[in-house]
Each structure stands twice: as structure tokens, then as C-alpha cells.
Amino acid sequence: xxxxxxxxxxxxxxxxxxxxxxxxxxxxxxxxxxxxxxxxxxxxxxxxxxxxxxxxxxxxxxxxxxxxxxxxxxxxxxxxxxxxxxxxxxxxxxxxxxxxxxxxxxxxxxxxxxxxxxxxxxxxxxxxxxxxxxxxxxxxxxxxxxxxxxxxxxxxxxxxxxxxxxxxxxxxxxxxxxxxxxxxxxxxxxxxxxxxxxxxxxxxxxxxxxxxxxxxxxxxxxxxxxxxxxxxxxxxxxxxxxxxxxxxxxxxxxxxxxxxxxxxxxxxxxxxxxxxxxx
Numbered sequence: 001x002x003x004x005x006x007x008x009x010x011x012x013x014x015x016x017x018x019x020x021x022x023x024x025x026x027x028x029x030x031x032x033x034x035x036x037x038x039x040x041x042x043x044x045x046x047x048x049x050x051x052x053x054x055x056x057x058x059x060x061x062x063x064x065x066x067x068x069x070x071x072x073x074x075x076x077x078x079x080x081x082x083x084x085x086x087x088x089x090x091x092x093x094x095x096x097x098x099x100x101x102x103x104x105x106x107x108x109x110x111x112x113x114x115x116x117x118x119x120x121x122x123x124x125x126x127x128x129x130x131x132x133x134x135x136x137x138x139x140x141x142x143x144x145x146x147x148x149x150x151x152x153x154x155x156x157x158x159x160x161x162x163x164x165x166x167x168x169x170x171x172x173x174x175x176x177x178x179x180x181x182x183x184x185x186x187x188x189x190x191x192x193x194x195x196x197x198x199x200x201x202x203x204x205x206x207x208x209x210x211x212x213x214x215x216x217x218x219x220x221x222x223x224x225x226x227x228x229x230x231x232x233x234x235x236x237x238x239x240x241x242x243x244x245x246x247x248x249x250x251x252x253x254x255x256x257x258x259x260x261x262x263x264x265x266x267x268x269x270x271x272x273x274x275x276x277x278x279x
Contacts (some may be wrong), residue, residue, distance in 0.1 A: 008082030055108030087191025105149035142206030177244030
């Protein structure tokens with residue numbers, strides 16, 4: 001039996017992953033700002049601990065991690081899922097909107113990770129799964145600031161994985177594409193207060209697409225939850241796990257673009273080294 005610690009577990013991916021883990025016979029510490037919302041979503045189970053956690057509050061993260069270990073003895077899998085989206089042009093995003101987004105999506109993830117890692121280090125085992133996005137691998141007009149938080153998660157995950165590998169701990173950054181959840185609903189997605197007309201042909205199209213795509217996304221959330229079970233069972237988990245054919249296509253397109261651009265600019269890129277001395 002694995003012990004899961006999942007943030008943002010009252011709805012969306014977090015609730016689905018928690019439910020699937022319970023169905024597999026695992027135990028789950030399901031956290032949310034309102035633990036009653038977790039119970040309303042998942043019901044009552046002897047292997048479920050619903051506890052309060054606002055990821056922007058480091059003291060709550062330590063309390064929740066300590067309670068998890070006190071209740072179940074260890075933490076095997078941490079799923080850093082809590083987060084939300086911000087839709088708007090980079091210029092349109094105010095300093096306050098950016099700071100709030102980073103407080104949850106980046107600093108909150110770090111706070112929870114710092115709270116859980118001492119327990120994983122002590123047990124010399126564990127798997128940290130950080131939920132990023134296709135937007136954390138490739139930028140989209142209108143998702144620049146949100147995507148930047150996920151780019152940060154990607155970099156943190158790569159470095160953290162190298163740091164904790166000798167301690168028996170794995171780190172995987174998961175990159176979902178567009179799944180049929182409530183991510184584009186008003187209770188999950190924040191839009192910048194400012195909208196600039198000059199971006200109507202770029203960000204404006206993204207705003208319109210978000211409305212039309214809501215609850216029509218290609219990804220099946222139940223299959224995503226089952227994919228997390230396979231990831232948890234892997235003896236050699238990947239550094240990155242893209243989920244969704246749209247993510248795979250976007251990654252392949254970006255790789256092709258980067259390779260072409262590197263080939264076109266290779267001479268200039270390599271011209272900045274010191275000249276090699278000749279004998």
C-alpha cells in the first residue's frame with residue numbers, strides 16, 4: 001500500500017488521482033483549503049485523511065506533512081497539484097496578479113516540497129510528482145505568465161531530481177495537455193483585469209478559444225488518473241511524462257523548430273568562445 005499526499009485534492013486532477021489511488025487500495029492524504037470539500041468529493045474512507053492546506057502558508061504544509069506521517073507512518077508519493085491559470089498577455093498582467101499566481105504555482109509547490117522532503121529523506125524513498133502543463137514546455141500567446149510558472153516547475157523538477165536521486169527519491173514533472181476538467185471555468189481560471197486592443201489578433205483569439213474549448217478538450221481525466229497509478233508503480237520513472245496526444249504533438253513541433261533554428265544560427269552561436277590556441 002502506497003501513501004499519497006496530494007495538494008488541491010477537492011476537485012479536478014487532484015480529486016481524480018485521489019479517488020483512483022483509493023480504488024487501488026492505497027491510502028491518501030488529500031489536502032485543500034477546505035477539507036470539507038475533499039470529503040464532499042471523495043466521501044469517507046478509513047484510508048483517506050482530508051486535511052487543511054493552503055499551499056501559500058508554509059506552516060500549514062509542515063503541519064499537514066507531519067499529520068500524514070503520524071497517521072500513516074510515511075509518505076510515498078507527493079503530488080504537487082494545487083494551482084490555477086491566468087489568461088492574458090504578458091503586458092496585461094499586473095504585478096499583483098503575477099505575484100498571486102507565483103505564490104501558489106511556484107512558491108506553494110516549493111513550500112510543500114520542503115515540508116515533505118525531510119520525511120522522504122529519512123525513509124530514503126519517495127516519488128515527487130509535480131504537475132506542470134504543455135504550457136510549461138512550449139509557450140502560447142495569452143498563457144505567458146501562467147506558462148512561466150510551469151517553466152519554473154520544470155526547471156525545479158529537473159534539478160531536484162538530480163539532487164535527491166542518490167537518496168532513493170524520484171522526481172517526475174507531469175505535462176498534461178488539454179483535459180476535460182473545470183480548468184477553464186471561472187472558479188479555476190483567472191483573467192487579467194486589463195485587456196489591450198492591440199493584442200486582439202493574438203491573445204484575443206486565445207480568449208475566444210478558451211470559451212469554446214471549455215469542457216470540449218480532447219483529454220480524458222479518468223485516463224490521466226490511471227496514468228498516475230502506472231507512474232507510481234514504475235521502478236524507473238521518467239523525468240518528464242507528457243500526457244495527451246496534443247502535448248506530444250506540441251513537444252515534437254517545438255523540438256523540430258529548435259533544431260531548425262539551431263542549425264540556422266549555429267555559426268554565430270559557436271563563434272563566441274575564446275579562440276583556441278595553436279601550438
